[in-house]
Amino acid sequence: MAELQLKDIRKSFGAVEVIKGVSLDIHSGEFMVFVGPSGCGKSTLLRLIAGLEDITSGTLSFDGQVVNGLTPSRRGIAMVFQSYALYPHMTVYDNMAFGMKLANGSKEQIRKRVEAAAEMLQITPYLDRLPKQLSGGQRQRVAIGRAIVRDPKVFLFDEPLSNLDAALRVATRLEIAKLHHDMGKTTMIYVTHDQVEAMTLADRICVLRDGIVEQVGTPLELYERPQSLFVAGFIGSPK
Ligand code: ADP
Ligand code: MG
Numbered sequence: 001m002a003e004l005q006l007k008d009i010r011k012s013f014g015a016v017e018v019i020k021g022v023s024l025d026i027h028s029g030e031f032m033v034f035v036g037p038s039g040c041g042k043s044t045l046l047r048l049i050a051g052l053e054d055i056t057s058g059t060l061s062f063d064g065q066v067v068n069g070l071t072p073s074r075r076g077i078a079m080v081f082q083s084y085a086l087y088p089h090m091t092v093y094d095n096m097a098f099g100m101k102l103a104n105g106s107k108e109q110i111r112k113r114v115e116a117a118a119e120m121l122q123i124t125p126y127l128d129r130l131p132k133q134l135s136g137g138q139r140q141r142v143a144i145g146r147a148i149v150r151d152p153k154v155f156l157f158d159e160p161l162s163n164l165d166a167a168l169r170v171a172t173r174l175e176i177a178k179l180h181h182d183m184g185k186t187t188m189i190y191v192t193h194d195q196v197e198a199m200t201l202a203d204r205i206c207v208l209r210d211g212i213v214e215q216v217g218t219p220l221e222l223y224e225r226p227q228s229l230f231v232a233g234f235i236g237s238p239k
Pocket of ligand 2: 042043044
């Protein structure tokens with residue numbers, strides 16, 4: 001059964017429709033990548049799934065339950081942003097603990113979870129620092145750590161590597177792949193405009209074009225059987 005089901009999702013800002021009827025099933029444990037050019041609606045679609053924006057029409061279900069209208073924290077979803085979105089006045093520890101405090105975790109529970117996530121991401125030495133005392137790569141790990149601590153059923157990533165330099169991009173990409181593996185059944189939805197990231201991380205890729213789904217398939221399917229020149233151009237296959 002699909003864990004996440006999008007049925008004819010539409011989103012308008014004022015008179016402008018930017019998501020134009022997206023239907024898609026995302027399976028439990030799947031690593032789904034949304035790719036497409038800048039402005040095609042990737043971030044908007046992710047924000048609709050997270051509940052950070054209201055859907056104009058259509059139905060979004062998790063585990064068969066319609067979640068339209070549920071707040072982000074009640075959806076069991078955690079999102080990692082391109083800009084990290086850390087609280088500048090809080091330490092790394094407090095940034096990571098923040099989501100759990102909101103969810104009323106006990107102090108001991110919170111400490112255990114933060115320490116385990118910090119260990120996994122190798123940021124234990126930085127727990128007492130402020131975000132401004134960290135490099136971009138370390139900040140992005142903290143942002144990922146903050147998501148892990150919340151133990152979400154679904155992780156959303158919005159171009160998490162785009163502010164990192166080339167070497168760190170590769171290292172962090174491998175870490176995200178490892179994270180998906182280590183976390184077992186956690187579903188991940190990952191937005192990028194980078195073909196290499198899409199091809200290497202995805203179980204399936206959803207190619208978006210101007211607010212619609214152009215094609216969905218495994219990296220190999222899209223490479224071997226692109227349904228349009230747009231997909232072929234994007235994936236880099238020879239059609
Ligand atoms: P992507 O992430 O693929 O680059 P976005 O989802 O950010 O694209 O944006 C899709 C379209 O929606 C763009 O034309 C953008 O200008 C528009 N858009 C996004 N957010 C808003 C908003 N809050 N108000 C008005 N227009 C928006
Ligand atoms: Mg975007």
